Amino acid sequence: ILNVEQSPQSLHVQEGDSTNFTCSFPSSNFYALHWYRWETAKSPEALFVMTLNGDEKKKGRISATLNTKEGYSYLYIKGSQPEDSATYLCACQIYNQGGKLIFGQGTELSVKP
Amino acid sequence: EAGVTQSPTHLIKTRGQQATLRCSPISGHTSVYWYQQALGLGLQFLLWYDEGEERNRGNFPPRFSGRQFPNYSSELNVNALELEDSALYLCASSLSRDGNSPLHFGNGTRLTVT
Numbered sequence: 001i002l003n004v005e006q007s008p009q010s011l012h013v014q015e016g017d018s019t020n021f022t023c024s025f026p027s028s029n030f031y032a033l034h035w036y037r038w039e040t041a042k043s044p045e046a047l048f049v050m051t052l053n054g055d056e057k058k059k060g061r062i063s064a065t066l067n068t069k070e071g072y073s074y075l076y077i078k079g080s081q082p083e084d085s086a087t088y089l090c091a092c093q094i095y096n097q098g099g100k101l102i103f104g105q106g107t108e109l110s111v112k113p
Numbered sequence: 114e115a116g117v118t119q120s121p122t123h124l125i126k127t128r129g130q131q132a133t134l135r136c137s138p139i140s141g142h143t144s145v146y147w148y149q150q151a152l153g154l155g156l157q158f159l160l161w162y163d164e165g166e167e168r169n170r171g172n173f174p175p176r177f178s179g180r181q182f183p184n185y186s187s188e189l190n191v192n193a194l195e196l197e198d199s200a201l202y203l204c205a206s207s208l209s210r211d212g213n214s215p216l217h218f219g220n221g222t223r224l225t226v227t
Contacts, residue, residue: 032212043117043203046215089156093212099146099161099169101216106155 002026004092006104013080014112020076021107023090027071032093034101035064035075039086047075047088080111115140117219119204125225126194134189134222138206145187146207146216147179151200159202162187163210194226 005024013019025033032051036044048057053068061078077084087108091101118137126132138145147159158171162181170177179189185206191198201223205216 034215036216036218043218043220044216046217049213049215051213091156097169098210098212099144099163100158100171101146101156102158103148103156 002102004102004104006107010108012110017080018078019080020074021088023073023104025071025092029094030068031095033066033073034091036089037086082111082113085111117206117217119219119222123223127227128194130194132191132224134202136204137186139217142206142208143185144207144210145181146205147189148203149200196226199226
């Protein structure tokens with residue numbers, strides 16, 4: 001059974017804090033790693049899709065890195081704002097499993113003003 | 114650009130009945146995906162349709178089926194509903210089928226089986 005693990009499960013930070021989450025995934029037959037943000041009462045929104053070992057992507061204050069050899073990805077948020085409060089999901093796609101993303105359980109971030 | 118739309122928003126059915134959920138992808142997207150989020154669980158892959166054909170399915174019983182229409186909209190059918198089918202069902206679409214494209218999700222259909 002292929003598992004994607006995310007840690008921590010939840011995180012409470014103050015406005016202005018920087019934070020990071022971890023996503024662990026199977027390194028064999030790796031194809032792509034996705035990050036999504038899911039705010040309450042909304043639909044999941046894509047943040048990044050990464051495929052190459054060493055990939056780094058950035059979108060405003062949010063960035064992500066990828067290590068396919070050891071099977072992990074980090075998501076960083078610099079200077080957290082209350083509007084960053086959401087559940088952050090990572091998902092892995094492996095070869096020969098087209099269309100199928102294996103999602104982690106998510107990290108729930110709460111940013112207090 | 115209109116996003117992925119799903120209907121209905123909520124659906125209440127009785128055990129043993131059938132449920133039909135609908136999804137319209139973003140214009141130009143040919144791939145449609147269905148995911149289930151049951152209480153306390155992460156998103157579980159159900160089905161992938163592309164160009165009108167089922168391309169992959171997750172570990173769900175045959176009671177879960179669907180189709181994709183020529184206009185790329187899709188339907189998910191769940192037959193012989195069981196209590197544990199109560200969940201949020203999310204539909205998503207993507208521009209390409211290669212896994213490098215992000216998924217664009219709809220707001221979901223909340224199915225309750227009583």
